[in-house]
Amino acid sequence: MAKIQVAVLGATGMIGQRFVQLLEDHPWFEIGGLYASERSEGKRLGDVLKVKDVQFMQDTLDRKIEQLEPKAIAKRCRVAFSGLPTDVAKDTESALADAGCAVFSNAASHRMRPDVPLLIPEVNPEHLDLIKVQSTYKDGGFIVTNANCSTTGLAVPLKAIYEAYGLDLVCVSTYQAVSGAGYPGVPSLDILGNVVPFIKNEEEKMEEEIHKMLGKKTSKGVKFAEFDMVASCARVPVIDGHTESAAMRLGKDASVEAIVKKLRAFKPAPQKLELPTAPVRPIIVRDEADRPQPLCDVYAGEPARARGMAVTVGRVRQSGKYTKMWVLSHNTIRGGAGGSVINAELAKAKKLL
Ligand SMILES: NC(=O)c1ccc[n+]([C@@H]2O[C@H](COP(=O)([O-])OP(=O)(O)OC[C@H]3O[C@@H](n4cnc5c(N)ncnc54)[C@H](OP(=O)(O)O)[C@@H]3O)[C@@H](O)[C@H]2O)c1
Known part of the structure; x- marks a missing residue:
């Protein structure tokens, strides 16, 4: 063909x-x-x-x-x-x-x-x-x-959680790679050894786009999902890979073990259809206390042509009524x-x- x-x-x-x-x-x-x-x-x-x-x-x-x-x-x-x-x-x-x-x-x-x-x-x-x-x-x-690019990495695990438990609130802080700013991007003297707590329009885009993606399709458009979303975005001296720390209030109670099980079992349409660039596991949950990290996890995803297409989640844990997790994805591949x-x-x- x-x-x-x-x-x-x-x-x-x-x-x-x-x-x-x-x-x-x-x-x-x-x-x-x-x-x-x-x-x-x-x-x-x-x-x-x-x-x-x-x-x-x-x-x-x-x-x-x-x-x-x-x-x-x-x-x-x-x-x-x-x-x-x-x-x-x-x-x-x-x-x-x-x-x-x-x-x-x-x-x-x-x-x-x-x-x-x-x-x-x-x-x-x-x-x-x-x-x-x-x-x-x-x-x-x-x-x-x-x-x-930062919304994409978060949206994949959020979908697995949202469809199982619902969401009332998501607070996310991002640590975003310099390649996210295009080429040549942020001047080296502004970013080496530094953190810049501002990326123009990024927080607004995250707060808006997630509600459209998790919303319901209607005959004329999309009925946006209704939960509170608060984003804080920073640029860090990493070449590729946006790391994000999310704290969520779920719509109903769930244990850490149950949430991790849902994330690991998540098998949506691209995996069922075996699309060529779909990673076998769209969400990889790491058990180690110090993962995900850009250097270790940015190219997560199998087979070879899906390298960089999986989202890595780690440190799923709870503090009172909040569930917390870290998320990492390749911003110019999965998010681009x-x-x-x-x-x-x-x-x-x-x-x-
Ligand atoms: N970087 C990321 O992580 C990321 C992730 C998701 C989405 N995005 C979005 O993807 C887009 C591209 O981002 P990028 O990071 O690849 O930017 P980039 O490195 O600055 O590349 C921009 C490209 O657009 C071309 N271009 C600029 N003005 C043009 C014009 N008037 N006519 C035709 N081509 C023109 C440039 O060509 P010349 O070399 O000829 O100027 C270059 O090829 C942006 O909208 C960005 O917001 C980026």
């Missing part, structure tokens, strides 16, 4: 190059073109490498970056994976969907639109059907978004490009591509 041709938008950036990593030998998708701004037009990918922990194939390194022209892309590619900055993404992604592309985006521009799925297949696969409400686009075009790739895999499995 012929592979589906896909475009990578923002191919000179952190997310774009994670897309290239995940798509190089994908069983269903084939890279049809790499796109970025006119500043990068004509450059070899190998000359603008930002992701440095991957050995790309020589043919991939020799591919040239092209200028982003929506109509031309739509003629060549059924799917566009977007790693564009939010301000550029808004109109560009709409133009691509209008030209008939299925757009899977990392950018925030369309996330909170009622007719756009804010999708994590492990959390809310049924929200994908919202694309049928996107009647404005022609020729099979649509937009699907994935959540902010990998999130969009698995969204597209779900769409393909549901015959929407």
